[in-house]
Structures are given as structure tokens and as C-alpha cells.
Amino acid sequence: xxxxxxxxxxxxxxxxxxxxxxxxxxxxxxxxxxxxxxxxxxxxxxxxxxxxxxxxxxxxxxxxxxxxxxxxxxxxxxxxxxxxxxxxxxxxxxxxxxxxxxxxxxxxxxxxxxxxxxxxxxxxxxxxxxxxxxxxxxxxxxxxxxxxxxxxxxxxxxxxxxxxxxxxxxxxxxxxxxxxxxxxxxxxxxxxxxxxxxxxxxxxxxxxxxxxxxxxxxxxxxxxxxxxxxxxxxxxxxxxxxxxxxxxxxxxxxxxxxxxxxxxxxxxxxxxxxxxxxxxxxxxxxxxxxxxxxxxxxxxxxxxxxxxxxxxxxxxxxxxxxxxx
Amino acid sequence: xxxxxxxxxxxxxxxxxxxxxxxxxxxxxxxxxxxxxxxxxxxxxxxxxxxxxxxxxxxxxxxxxxxxxxxxxxxxxxxxxxxxxxxxxxxxxxxxxxxxxxxxxxxxxxxxxxxxxxxxxxxxxxxxxxxxxxxxxxxxxxxxxxxxxxxxxxxxxxxxxxxxxxxxxxxxxxxxxxxxxxxxxxxxxxxxxxxxxxxxxxxxxxxxxxxxxxxxxxxxxxxxxxxxxxxxxxxxxxxxxxxxxxxxxxxxxxxxxxxxxxxxxxxxxxxxxxxxxxxxxxxxxxxxxxxxxxxxxxxxxxxxxxxxxxxxxxxxxxxxxxxxxxxxxxxxxxxxxxx
Ligand code: HEM
Ligand code: SF4
Ligand code: SF4
Ligand code: SF4
Ligand code: SF4
Ligand code: SF4
Numbered sequence: 320x321x322x323x324x325x326x327x328x329x330x331x332x333x334x335x336x337x338x339x340x341x342x343x344x345x346x347x348x349x350x351x352x353x354x355x356x357x358x359x360x361x362x363x364x365x366x367x368x369x370x371x372x373x374x375x376x377x378x379x380x381x382x383x384x385x386x387x388x389x390x391x392x393x394x395x396x397x398x399x400x401x402x403x404x405x406x407x408x409x410x411x412x413x414x415x416x417x418x419x420x421x422x423x424x425x426x427x428x429x430x431x432x433x434x435x436x437x438x439x440x441x442x443x444x445x446x447x448x449x450x451x452x453x454x455x456x457x458x459x460x461x462x463x464x465x466x467x468x469x470x471x472x473x474x475x476x477x478x479x480x481x482x483x484x485x486x487x488x489x490x491x492x493x494x495x496x497x498x499x500x501x502x503x504x505x506x507x508x509x510x511x512x513x514x515x516x517x518x519x520x521x522x523x524x525x526x527x528x529x530x531x532x533x534x535x536x537x538x539x540x541x542x543x544x545x546x547x548x549x550x551x552x553x554x555x556x557x558x559x560x561x562x563x564x565x566x567x568x569x570x571x572x573x574x575x576x577x578x579x580x581x582x583x584x585x586x587x588x589x590x591x592x593x594x595x596x597x598x599x600x601x602x603x604x605x606x607x608x609x610x611x612x613x614x615x616x617x618x619x620x621x622x623x624x625x626x627x628x629x630x631x632x633x634x635x636x637x638x639x640x641x642x643x644x
Numbered sequence: 645x646x647x648x649x650x651x652x653x654x655x656x657x658x659x660x661x662x663x664x665x666x667x668x669x670x671x672x673x674x675x676x677x678x679x680x681x682x683x684x685x686x687x688x689x690x691x692x693x694x695x696x697x698x699x700x701x702x703x704x705x706x707x708x709x710x711x712x713x714x715x716x717x718x719x720x721x722x723x724x725x726x727x728x729x730x731x732x733x734x735x736x737x738x739x740x741x742x743x744x745x746x747x748x749x750x751x752x753x754x755x756x757x758x759x760x761x762x763x764x765x766x767x768x769x770x771x772x773x774x775x776x777x778x779x780x781x782x783x784x785x786x787x788x789x790x791x792x793x794x795x796x797x798x799x800x801x802x803x804x805x806x807x808x809x810x811x812x813x814x815x816x817x818x819x820x821x822x823x824x825x826x827x828x829x830x831x832x833x834x835x836x837x838x839x840x841x842x843x844x845x846x847x848x849x850x851x852x853x854x855x856x857x858x859x860x861x862x863x864x865x866x867x868x869x870x871x872x873x874x875x876x877x878x879x880x881x882x883x884x885x886x887x888x889x890x891x892x893x894x895x896x897x898x899x900x901x902x903x904x905x906x907x908x909x910x911x912x913x914x915x916x917x918x919x920x921x922x923x924x925x926x927x928x929x930x931x932x933x934x935x936x937x938x939x940x941x942x943x944x945x946x947x948x949x950x951x952x953x954x955x956x957x958x959x960x961x962x963x964x965x966x967x968x969x970x971x972x973x974x975x976x977x978x979x980x981x982x983x
Contacts, residue, residue, distance in 0.1 A: 441680060441681075498913070517892050536874075538909075540686070544678075
């Protein structure tokens, strides 16, 4: 059998251990899916695969045990998925019957967000889909994940871009009964940003991480939900060389800023990628150019909101896997 | 006197009333509740019919307009005191029958409990006119019928309004306003209607059978496990009237400051704190018992009706899904069956 493995991989099929057997990856942008697509995925798994499904770390599905001979037929079958889950949200798909147009930029994943979770500060799936629309299809290897709040349940700290929801809490003294529930909670569970002085709550803006827990604690709505912001942590990764947690790049960034910087990433990669490697991941490119260069290029043309704070320097550390433990 | 308004005519009425009154009604504040993207239904100033939220129960009641959450009592400077200034504003409050009846409870506490009237409450309360919103279907957690607060007598409102598809029908019962209503609308016959049956029915325990033994019942220990003492049941309640008094000296000048009062709630830590850090009710279940007794026993012993009006807000807001109506029913069963 003869086929172009590079083309196959771009099409979201895998070259697997078993010869002539492939596996199809299905993206679920924002991690939330209309349940009816599951019947279609099941049908493909039963008819073309081995009847099993793997749920991926990035919230997609992998359908294993598909014969390479079937791959065009499978592509035609998943057309409704490309139509409904990609084209519908604005992703440019020329022919939904041709399968996925790229696989480099990974599924934009998201925690369950404010459709369900009480802590979330926004609709994570909605923003993930907006980002997917802007950056997919693309061959460059970029991993993005969105969490509703700084709890970061989706583990944005292990991604190239972890986008965490923040909210500005606005205090109304005239509604405060001084129960100090917000103060105690921020002390015990968050960053001790609040104190109770002169019979009123004082918020230390430097310490506050915009998690919004004070708003949730208050029995009188004395804390108002103010503006919606984001913390962006960058260049976290696992991998065989130098695993490390992402570090804060932006704090109190607006939605527009988040969207613009993610859009700028691809030009930066284009300029600096080492094409002699199979598919250099963005984190290693940043290691090479250095953070200041990355920062300058990625913020080019971005209109920063006045509240937005930017990291001066970033030192990721992590650890070198080759060292003795 | 009954009147019928088209929506337009009613808005004209509001516009003319707005010249003289601050008009408060339940409103929907988009995405302003504690959980993100949820709307907050609460009281605020309105200028038009469209702003009034008529489909959902407000999280907080109109209580805070007359009994503010935090209210300055007096200012002091260099040993002299000045009573906090009064307002010239006059108020119209749109509210449902249960909430109108809640003000009867507040009136008892602030004006008829003990030898002195509460002047701060009184001076605001005197400036209020009530516009009762007809409520014939209620909401899932309401039990106003069981608490006898589903109806309002005509002397207790300035206007009683039925909101209809294409306008408002109402009755006016206030000489100050009759002329304005007449100017805007046509006269009709109007008979207020009230809800006669809620989804939830509550059996109040027989007062005579309520003995001290029930204080020790394991009913309350169960609430010690469940309640987290957040105080939402107190702050959302239209009849909770407890407050605490505090002084602050201003940072800028320690010789000046203010004395203010602010809401307190019997579920919240610190409510019963005494000298030496002693507390009457450390256990949350004891607080639940205390609240229950106040709402359906103690108050009724002192005045001629129970404190709770069955608005169901305490059920709606409890993060631990503790239902007050269920608690009353459990208590009644225990008492009927003998403790
Ligand atoms: C162990 C000693 C004390 C005990 C057990 C005690 C107990 C109490 C109790 C049960 C109340 C009524 C609380 C209520 O109505 O909710 C009260 C009120 C009060 N006590 Fe004490 N007390 C003690 C010592 C003191 C001392 C030493 C002072 C003053 C120096 C004091 C000043 C007051 C005042 C001013 C109130 C009225 C507060 C109010 O109405 O809000 N007490 N105390
Ligand atoms: S939780 Fe609300 S009422 Fe309690 S101290 Fe904080 S702001 Fe004030
Ligand atoms: S938003 Fe979070 S960190 Fe900031 S004050 Fe509130 S609880 Fe503390
Ligand atoms: S105790 Fe509950 S049901 Fe009764 S008046 Fe208060 S909030 Fe309403
Ligand atoms: S004692 Fe408790 S239940 Fe009674 S009015 Fe005060 S806060 Fe409300
Ligand atoms: S609202 Fe519920 S948990 Fe909170 S104090 Fe009241 S009963 Fe307890």
C-alpha cells in the first residue's frame, strides 16, 4: 500500500503501531458537544473502527482500528461533524467531505465553564470556539486551553496558552453587613487580598487574582460582578526535554487582547520556526528567541486595555529530564 | 375606584408620579447576580413599566428601602453629635402581597415593640406608598396562603395593580393619587384577586404543644450538619429586622466619625457574641431552631400574627438546599406525634 503519510497526518489520521491501521481524531472545540454527534461517532467506530473510542486529553475523540483503505469513506461520513462543529462556528472548511484540513494546531479545549460551574467567570466554550474560528485550520503546533477561573481545571498551566477567566470585584459598602465571609474565604482559599478595616472591606489590588470568590461568598451582593478579564499563562509543557508549568504573561487582559495575541502567534512562528525539525513546538521557539523578542512580536498592533499588566521577564525553569534525580 | 390603563397611559402615569416620588420596583439586572451570566432580580428605581420585572421573584425584598442595609444614625465631631439628616424624598414601592404584609411585621418591630418608636425607620416609612402587584399564581417555593399573608386589605395599599397583556387594571385607594390616576385612564370596576393555594402547604405547629423538649430534638442536629451559617436566609428575608450598631472614627480625623447600624442575622457568626467571646448558639442547628421559633412562635406570641410571611426566599437562596417550609412541617409532625 502506498500513501503520503504527511498528508494523512494532516488529515487528523494517525500512523499507528499496526501496519495499515489508522485512528481518526475528532476535535471538540471548547469541549462541549451536542449529544447527537455521539451516534455518528459510534457508527464510525462500529463500522470502520474496532468498536472502541479513546477520549483524548484535549477533549477530542480518537476512533482506533480504522483500515487505511476506508479513510476516504470515513472522511465523507464525518462531514456533518465538520459542518456542525467547525463550519457552524465560523471555521473555514472548503469541503466538509474531505475530512479535517489540518491537525497541527490542537483542539482548543475548555473546562465546563459557566454553563455549569459556579466558580466560572465566563462561557469558556464560547470563547474557545471563537479562538478556534480564528486559528484553525493551521499546521503549526499550538496548544490552547481555557479555564473559567484561576482554579484552572483544564490545566492551562500545561499549555502554550492557558487562558483563565478573571472578574473585577466591585465593593459596595452600603450593601455590606460586615460578616467577613469574603475576607475569611480569600484568606483561607485564595491570596489574602481582602482585609476588614474601619468596618469596611479593603481589597489589595496587587494581591487580587480576580477569581470572584468574594462575589460568590457575599450574602447581600455587596460585591458586584465588574468587568470581565483574563489571565494568560504561557509556554507550559510536558515533553521529553524540559517539562514545566506555564508562567503568567498577562493579567487583567481584555477579551479583545486575548484574541489578538493568539492571532499574532502564527506570524511569530512563521518567522522563527526551525524547519529542519519535524514540527517545532512554539515553546522551544520562545526558548530560542527569548521572551523579550516573543513579547515584542506578539504584542505588535495589539491595543492593550488600560488595566492589562504584562510580565517584564519570565523564567520558566521547569527541569531538565536528563539530570539525575 | 378602578381604572384601566394602556401600557402607554401607564407609562405616562409613572412619568408624572416620578416628578414627586422615587419609584421602586423589582427589576432584572442583566448578568449581575453572584454566579456569572445570571441575572439579579432585586429592587431599584424605575421610570417605566418595561423596567419592572413581573415574571420572577426578587432575591432581596423591598425591606432595604425602608430599613437600609447600612444606615448612619449620627455623626460626631469633637464631642458634638448630629443626627443623620433626613431625606425629602417620597417613595412608591411596587410589591407583592407577601411583601406588603412583611412591612406589617417590620412596623410591629420598629414602631410597636417597646416604649420607643424607631425614629430612623419611622421617618422613612412615613414617606412610603405601596402599590401592590396582584399575584395569583405565586412561585414554586411560596407558602403565603399557609401564613395568612396572601391577601391585603384595601387600607394597606395606595394602589392595587393587575398587569395584563396590553395594559394595567387597578384600584386606587389614596386621595393624594386619585386625581393623577383619573387624569390618565378610564374608570372600570375592579376587584383585587389573591392566590388561594400555593404548591407548598405548611402546617404550623400548635403553639400550646410547643414545649422546651423540642429544643433538644435531633431535627436541629441535622441542620448543624447541613447549614454553613452563610446568612443568606436572613438577608433575603423581608421580615428579618435584626441589626447591630457600630462606631467608626475616620482615618483622616480620629475626632470625627459616625455611628451606624447594619443588618445582622441570627445564622451568622458573631450574632450572639458576648464579653469574653462567649456565644449562645455555636451550633448551626441551634441557630436554625432560633430562627424558626422567632418566625413562627415568639413573634406570634407577642403580636397577633406570625413573623414569617411565606415568601419562600430563604428556600430560594440557601446554598445547602435547606427548606424552611419543610422544616416547619417536620417540626409540626414531631409535635403532633409527641416529642
Ligand atoms: C461575662 C460577662 C458578660 C456576659 C455573660 C454578658 C452577657 C450579655 C448578654 C446576654 C447581653 C444581651 C445580648 C442581646 O440582647 O443580644 C449583653 C448585652 C450587653 N452587654 Fe454584656 N455581658 C457581659 C459583660 C459585659 C460587660 C463587662 C459590659 C460592659 C463593659 C457589657 C455591656 C453590654 C452592653 C452595652 C450590652 C448591650 C448591647 C446591645 O444591646 O447591643 N457586658 N451582655
Ligand atoms: S461577604 Fe459581603 S457582606 Fe460579608 S463582609 Fe464581605 S462584602 Fe461584606
Ligand atoms: S477576586 Fe479572589 S483574590 Fe480577589 S479579592 Fe476576591 S476572593 Fe480575593
Ligand atoms: S422566613 Fe423565609 S419564607 Fe418566611 S418571610 Fe423570611 S424569607 Fe420569607
Ligand atoms: S432573630 Fe434571626 S430570624 Fe429573627 S429577625 Fe433576627 S435575624 Fe431574623
Ligand atoms: S441560607 Fe441555608 S446555609 Fe445559609 S445560613 Fe441559612 S440555612 Fe444556613
